[in-house]
Amino acid sequence: MKIFVCIKQVPDTETKIKILPDSSGIDAATVKWVVNPYDEYAIEEAVKIKESLPGSVVTVITLGPKKRVADVLRTAIAMGADEGIIIDAPESLDPLSTAKALAATIKKEGEFDLILTGQAAIDDNASSVGPMVAQILSIPHSAVISKLTVTNESFLVEREVEGGNKEVVQMQGPALISATKGLNTPRYASLPGIMKAKKKVLKELDLNGLNLEKTLGTKFTHYRLPPEKPATKIISGDASTQVRELVRLLRDEAKAL
Amino acid sequence: MSKVLIFTEHQNGTLKRSALELLSFANKESLQISAILVGSHSHSVISELGSWGVTQIYQLNDTSFDQYNPELFDAAFFEVAQQATPNLILASSSSLGKDLFPRVSARLNFACASDCTHLEFNNGQIKATKPLYSGKCLADVQFETTPVVLMRANQLPVMEKPNKNSSPQITSIPAPSLDLKTVVKNIVKGTSQRLDLTEANIIVAGGRGVKGPENFKLLNDLADVLGATVGASRAVVDAGWVPHEMQVGQTGKTVAPTLYIAVGISGAIQHLAGMSGSKVIVAINSDPNAPIMQKATYGVVGDLFEILPKLTEEFKQVLAH
Numbered sequence: 001m002k003i004f005v006c007i008k009q010v011p012d013t014e015t016k017i018k019i020l021p022d023s024s025g026i027d028a029a030t031v032k033w034v035v036n037p038y039d040e041y042a043i044e045e046a047v048k049i050k051e052s053l054p055g056s057v058v059t060v061i062t063l064g065p066k067k068r069v070a071d072v073l074r075t076a077i078a079m080g081a082d083e084g085i086i087i088d089a090p091e092s093l094d095p096l097s098t099a100k101a102l103a104a105t106i107k108k109e110g111e112f113d114l115i116l117t118g119q120a121a122i123d124d125n126a127s128s129v130g131p132m133v134a135q136i137l138s139i140p141h142s143a144v145i146s147k148l149t150v151t152n153e154s155f156l157v158e159r160e161v162e163g164g165n166k167e168v169v170q171m172q173g174p175a176l177i178s179a180t181k182g183l184n185t186p187r188y189a190s191l192p193g194i195m196k197a198k199k200k201v202l203k204e205l206d207l208n209g210l211n212l213e214k215t216l217g218t219k220f221t222h223y224r225l226p227p228e229k230p231a232t233k234i235i236s237g238d239a240s241t242q243v244r245e246l247v248r249l250l251r252d253e254a255k256a257l
Numbered sequence: 258m259s260k261v262l263i264f265t266e267h268q269n270g271t272l273k274r275s276a277l278e279l280l281s282f283a284n285k286e287s288l289q290i291s292a293i294l295v296g297s298h299s300h301s302v303i304s305e306l307g308s309w310g311v312t313q314i315y316q317l318n319d320t321s322f323d324q325y326n327p328e329l330f331d332a333a334f335f336e337v338a339q340q341a342t343p344n345l346i347l348a349s350s351s352s353l354g355k356d357l358f359p360r361v362s363a364r365l366n367f368a369c370a371s372d373c374t375h376l377e378f379n380n381g382q383i384k385a386t387k388p389l390y391s392g393k394c395l396a397d398v399q400f401e402t403t404p405v406v407l408m409r410a411n412q413l414p415v416m417e418k419p420n421k422n423s424s425p426q427i428t429s430i431p432a433p434s435l436d437l438k439t440v441v442k443n444i445v446k447g448t449s450q451r452l453d454l455t456e457a458n459i460i461v462a463g464g465r466g467v468k469g470p471e472n473f474k475l476l477n478d479l480a481d482v483l484g485a486t487v488g489a490s491r492a493v494v495d496a497g498w499v500p501h502e503m504q505v506g507q508t509g510k511t512v513a514p515t516l517y518i519a520v521g522i523s524g525a526i527q528h529l530a531g532m533s534g535s536k537v538i539v540a541i542n543s544d545p546n547a548p549i550m551q552k553a554t555y556g557v558v559g560d561l562f563e564i565l566p567k568l569t570e571e572f573k574q575v576l577a578h
Contacts, residue, residue: 013507013527017393026394037508096363122507124389126371128359131327135363140328140438143356146501156442162352162456164447164502167325172438181501181508216401218368220387223396226533234545234556242557243567246539247575249555256459256516256537257576 001056003046004106006117007039009064009072013122019223026223035072038118040186041179046116047080048184049150061105063087063098070202078189078197089207094217099132104210112174119144119178134176142169146182261288262343266351270301275349275456278413280309286378291341295322303425310421319432324441325353327360332433334361345383350407358405368400371407374534391507391530409513410456451486454505459516462488462505466521466542466561470498475565476520482572490522506531521561524549
């Protein structure tokens with residue numbers, strides 16, 4: 001089976017975000033970069049499929065400034081992926097431009113059976129690139145998947161929808177699937193894996209070299225920190241007094257009921 | 258006049274609050290409103306949409322639309338957009354909205370932004386606000402072509418129904434004949450009949466301080482009285498106390514209810530990021546120095562096992578009046 005995994009480098013969830021003085025973005029210099037947590041489930045699932053279906057090839061693709069984002073490909077290769085492709089591109093490309101670049105790259109690589117990705121990147125939480133890639137490649141997609149079974153050329157998935165409900169969906173491949181928590185437990189890279197990943201030659205493409213038409217999309221401006229909350233009102237007294245006062249404040253002051 | 262196309266989601270024939278928010282915005286801005294209405298049981302919504310000033314409804318009432326299928330909906334919504342030629346598309350950033358609209362936008366070459374929290378016209382241009390890094394910062398979204406804005410629930414005010422009684426023109430959109438590669442085999446109903454966390458107006462969430470899965474009953478009791486949805490911190494999800502779809506935080510659900518009651522949650526940075534959009538935050542915790550106390554509107558320092566049952570009783574009494 002030929003599998004592509006689309007992954008993104010994002011700030012670690014521990015990161016305190018600092019805004020650039022001209023509000024044009026966040027200060028990338030102080031950020032610790034990691035593999036998007038949802039993409040780790042996608043990588044793990046691809047490696048698991050490869051282990052159960054010998055002869056499978058897992059190729060990870062990422063897009064961004066090449067010096068920095070190469071790290072996430074090496075992490076994925078250390079976990080067991082075979083090949084890595086970087087699309088060298090400026091910081092924060094919009095979702096549709098990103099999807100077009102990923103789709104064009106996958107198309108160039110030839111036939112495939114499955115594309116895996118995370119259900120959202122925790123930076124812009126857009127959940128957009130996966131379904132967009134599927135549309136551009138004219139293949140079906142199923143998003144927010146917590147269970148995947150591969151059968152003969154079809155994929156049986158469990159998809160999480162609203163209110164804790166789940167849909168059981170069958171798709172004929174090739175297809176795109178986006179992973180969520182619960183799908184698996186991503187492995188830690190082994191030492192031999194890390195050594196192999198260090199030496200691996202990554203394929204580098206340039207965004208401009210893909211000759212895509214210019215996409216009119218979305219642009220983020222005026223980055224700012226959220227407004228400060230007023231100081232916390234601590235409610236004291238014994239439990240009964242606290243409870244009465246809290247309910248009164250919620251009703252009369254905050255008007256939250 | 259600007260033409261807006263709104264995807265009006267409904268549940269069993271009642272418009273969702275998120276749909277009313279979008280209709281209110283369109284009325285406030287005096288836009289010409291078309292609506293997409295999905296499902297074979299959607300007839301009762303038509304007059305309701307008329308009283309919200311909708312003049313054109315695209316109805317997807319074939320039974321095949323009763324179950325979401327990305328390929329089928331993609332083709333049908335594309336057809337609607339071709340007919341309606343809107344200057345703006347609005348929908349809720351619901352599970353359905355976030356699955357469908359990126360796909361449709363890619364086909365239309367429209368500019369899609371999901372998870373937006375504010376919307377306004379600025380010199381005739383639409384401008385949205387979007388939280389990034391789970392709300393650790395905000396940015397404005399500018400659209401270089403036709404905007405598709407997916408709004409988070411509970412962000413825009415709902416106005417009093419304008420009772421416009423425009424009898425909307427109805428265009429029925431047939432099911433596209435496609436060789437579908439996707440089949441929904443089965444729906445597994447969740448145990449909870451409550452609203453999804455991302456749509457809930459009130460959330461009661463528990464953390465490690467709750468001490469064990471069996472004690473979530475205390476939170477469920479409180480949630481029942483308030484009509485709230487129950488959430489949880491990552492720590493208790495990872496401990497296996499509750500299912501992971503209940504997780505609030507940067508690697509779980511980002512929520513923005515009117516009222517968020519954090520019970521026994523210390524407030525890791527990832528959790529705070531995921532719920533900081535809440536309008537009013539109550540923290541109930543035994544530790545006055547827990548980080549959540551800094552973020553809360555109201556802090557109650559004490560034993561949650563003593564406080565929660567009393568709080569449930571008090572709400573019961575107050576809400577009965």
